[in-house]
Amino acid sequence: MNILLAYYRYSPHTNGPSTYIDILRKSLEGKGHSVDLMSHDTRWLNIQVADQQPTDKHRLKHELIHRLQTAYTAKYPLWIYWREMxxxxxxxxxxxxxxxxxxxxxxxxxxxxxxxxxxxxxHTPLIVSLHNFKYHEAKITGEYDEKSGQEQQYMKIEECLGAMSGDVVAVPCEWLKHELIQIGVTPSNIRVIPYGIVKTPFIEKKSHLPKNRPHQGKKIILCPARLVPVKGHRYLIEALYKLRCERDDFHCLLAGEGPELETLQSLSEKLGIASAVSFLGKRKDMPHLMNISDVIVLPSLHDTFPLVILEGQFSAKPVLAASVGGIKEIIDDGADGLLVPPADSEALAEKLRLLLEDDKARQKLARQAFQKAMKHWDISVHMRSIENLYQTFEAQKRAERPRKNHRKEQGLDLEILDQIGEKKTSEAAYTIAGEIPEHLKSQLEKEEHYIHVYDLSGVLLQTKAIDSKGCYEFHQLPRGRYVLKSTIEAFGNQTVSIG
Structure with missing residues (x-):
């Protein structure tokens, strides 16, 4: 088959869905399929597909903004307008x-x-996979409560119709199936297909590990997660503080990047445990990090079916995780891992203490985690289900009578707009203005650079060119919290609140 995988974020990326897509792509190619990927490019300006000429999405959006702004902003909140554009x-x-x-x-x-x-x-079959549930995540983070009623309805309808846009929607766990049904997705349209991963990199023989591993003499706690509030790092750091008051036999590695970096570093310093925590940033050697670790911890406030837990189980390490989302479908508490309530630093400290003190308990959990991984999470199990799904809809396509493939010129997406109604109340509009750091301004001489503003769900709302003095401005934004990123990679992520 000739298959197109499509993902909103640029590729390669370092989050769970990107890891899964990369595994899926290589596995499909290994079975003889031809696979292309559609995504943003690394600068978030173009959409790219294999060897076809990239499309300038930034230019297209600029044209749409000028054409539709008046009609939209008179009826709908600014946040909805920018999402729609x-x-x-x-x-x-x-x-x-x-x-x-x-x-x-x-x-x-x-x-x-x-x-x-x-x-x-x-005539082309469309399969949709959802790896997260942004509507639920917004409720957990408090973003949902900060929105107007019209925006809350849009948030739900947008995700529901996205899930219903294909011939079928595949999800990795029963929890997500249940949540999608609650917002209106037809149950018969949903297929539950748990993830699988390539086990080889994680089953690393101990003889291959470095003899002098870092932080010699201490047990290593690894937290592999993006540095965003929903991953719950704050509660882990508080738990580490509680442990550090009584012992000095551990070191924690935080592997991931994100806008919470400075906040978490400041918290570690404030609690006096900075020497017990290392912020590793973006890493591409996760199998190695897992294999040198003793415990893997994931203190998420919200998660769906984290691949890092599957990886941890293949690494034969005990995983301590918050009991949220589909995590309960991966870990059998007390048998092949440990679960704690979310946002509970006391419970985290208690279970970490157990894993640090009881070698036998830790090793037993590790063995049983590995056995579960070998039985359930191997990529071959997952690929059989995916290929069966593909073949079902490809066969249906062949059985249908050929149809002309003229694509209609689509107008506004009224299926979404009609359900949220025209109920806009007055709202203030704000500006974000700033200047890039002095040491980055030399890069402006080499090529034109841009600043992007994203909402907390990761959707790109606006893009502005950085002027010759290194300044930028965003206008007509509603009150809220945003993340700034740039085509200058060293700019990193900045979180901004307005209103």
Whole structure:
């Protein structure tokens, strides 16, 4: 089969869905399929597909903003307007590509699913995989409560229709299936297919490990997660503080990048445990980090079916995780891992204390975790289910009578807009203005650079060019919290609150 995988974020990335997509792509190619990937480029300006000419999504969005701004902002909140402009520009970018050659399209988020459903050839099967549940995440983080009623309704409808845009929606766990049904997704459209991973890198013989591992003489606690509030690092650091008051036999490695870096570093320093914590940033050697660790911990406030837990089990390490989302479907508490309530630093400290003190208990959990991984999480198990799903819808396509593939010019997505209604109340509009650090300004002489502003769900709202003095401004933003990123990689992530 000739397959197109589509994902909103740029590739390669370092989050769970990107890791899964990379595994899926290589596995499909290993079975003889031809696979291309559609995504943003690393600068978040273009949409790219294999060897086709990239499409300038930034230009398309600029045109849409000027054409639709008045009609939208009179009826809908600014946050909805900017979300819609992003999705429409993605849709327009998709239309620039030749998609006729693909036997099947597999989207990995509701944004690309909705855009491709409205842009792809009519006869091409569309599979949607959802790896997270942003509606639930927004409730956990408090973002949902900060939105107007119209915005809350949009948040739910947008994700529901994205899930319903394909012929079927695949999810990794029963928890996510249940949550999608609660927001209106048809149960018969959902297939539960747990993830699988390639086990080889994680089953590393101890003889291959360095003799002098870091922090010699101390047990290593590894937390592999993006540095964002929903991952619950704050509660882990508080738990480490409680432990450090009574012992000095551990060191914690935080592997991941994100806007919470400075906040978490400051908290570690304030609690006096900075020497017991290392912030490793983005890492590409996760199998090595897991193999040199003694305990893996994931204190998430919200998560769906984290691949890092599967990886930890293949590494034969005990995993301590918060009992949220589909994690309860991966870990059998007390048998092959340990679970604690979310946002509970006391419970985290108690279970970490057990794992640090009781070698036999730690080793028993590790052995049973490895046995579970070998039985359930090998990629071959997952791929059988995925290929069966593909073949089902590809066969249906062949059985259908050929249809002309003229794609209609799509207008506004009324299926979403009609359900949220035109109930806009007055709202203030704010500006974000800033200047890049002095040491980065030399990069402006080499090429034009941009600043992007994202909402907390990771959707790109606006993009502005950095002027010759290193300054930038964003206008017409509603009150809220945002993340700034730049095409200058060293700019990193900055979190900004306005209003």
């Amino acid at each position: 992003e999705r429409y520009s993605l849709e327009q970018a998709v239309k620039q590509f030749d998609l006729e050659k693909y036997d099947l399209i597999h989207c990995h988020d509701f944004m690309t699913a909705r855009a491709l459903a409205r842009s792809k050839p009519q």
